[in-house]
Amino acid sequence: MAEVAEKERRILVAIDEGEESMYALSWCLKNVVSQNSKDTLILVYVKTPQTVYMPLDGTGRRGSQSGYMFSSDIFAAMERYTCEVAGGVVEKAKKMCWDVLQQDIMIQTRIENGDPRDVICHMVEQLGADVLVMGSHGYGLIKRAFLGSVSNHCAQNVKCPVLIVKKPKTNG
Template identity: 50%
Template sequence: MAVEERRIVVAVDESEESMHALSWFLKNVLSRNSQSTLTILHARRPVAVYPGVDKTSSLFSHDVFSSLERRDTEMATWVLEKATKMCSPYDVKVETRVEEGDPREVICEMVNSLKADLLVMGSRGYGVLARSIMGSVSNHCVQNANCPVLVVKMPKSSPVGSK
């Protein structure tokens, strides 16, 4: 009997919620007898350059821009190394990708281009007001991705001193 091969995209960033989603998926969903390829995707927001300010402006020197780019590259490397290390105890092929742009759009585009069978992502658990102001990446992906989306929420921590 042929073993089913699946392509799974896991969206990660520096948040605890995204790493929890990856960990939860690995422990609870990843099948021991399936041939899966996990694509660990980090969607990096572009460095914000405001209207009237460009890389050559005295307000936004090349050194500042380079420093911000270097910081973002180091963060992406750290996030992908951490995620890859979490996958190492499991028998799964891992690929990593860093794509630049609005995370909502980048994630949906990558799911489409990779022909993903599943998208896994965390949720920050914002309330209605915060979601309406800032937007929700997970909500956007649930509505727009061309594959099933598994959104993993962090468990609510119990109050200090309770059992």
Template identity: 70%
Template structure:
């Protein structure tokens, strides 16, 4: 390793529309990111694939190209909004390089693949705190990543706030 290379870290933070991911990013900025390490913070948003019934089985609807384009535009607006919100949280760290990525696909696969492709030193993500039943039906993105990503995975759980607090 070159001099100082051991101080360079690539921290991948998975962000989405939920408060949990923004809390995880905030926690990461306070507790993990360091100006001394020449950290690169990579904010990753996984844009879920559209679930569109093609209507080939006779029970669904076939969306027109206008509707499909509108749905895609909305999906991109959501992605842009999430990434901008995450970037604003990072604005007070002038020495930290911040990169953003928006990728399409199942968040479990996208996050796992990008952690490897981007050579992340650590993956930080929030936990939605689903119960056993909900997790069984929806699957846990953080659980999947913890088991499949090769770098260390830090799952930050947002504490339960008292009523009325955010």
């Protein structure tokens, strides 16, 4: 019987600072990535845009003399910080990949800017992902209604299978 060549898979894993995404990555490494395959793991971190609120003066107008504006130095410091956080999360995720698999695997990393829902969907399409793996924050109905569910949005809008990994609750 002839052996069928194993297809290369592009597995996109959405990561962030949360325990849920690192758990999803760990679960993916143990249960989805094949030890002897040519899988490519694509780690995607999305930096959300910084929201700046202008203070209101006593009349309800924005930006009056009693108000203040952020200087470009503060914006630059905020951007440096978000870049450091993103870099740290990506490095932690890459280290986890090497520690869990104990072998070389093709890993690509991307740090993108924008709304995570839109960016992740776009990256799946742009990079030709065969599967999308995401963690679930496990928000309740009310919180999900206000914040929106990134995983639900992606599951509804990407054209590949989506694996949403929920971290088990710990007792205590």
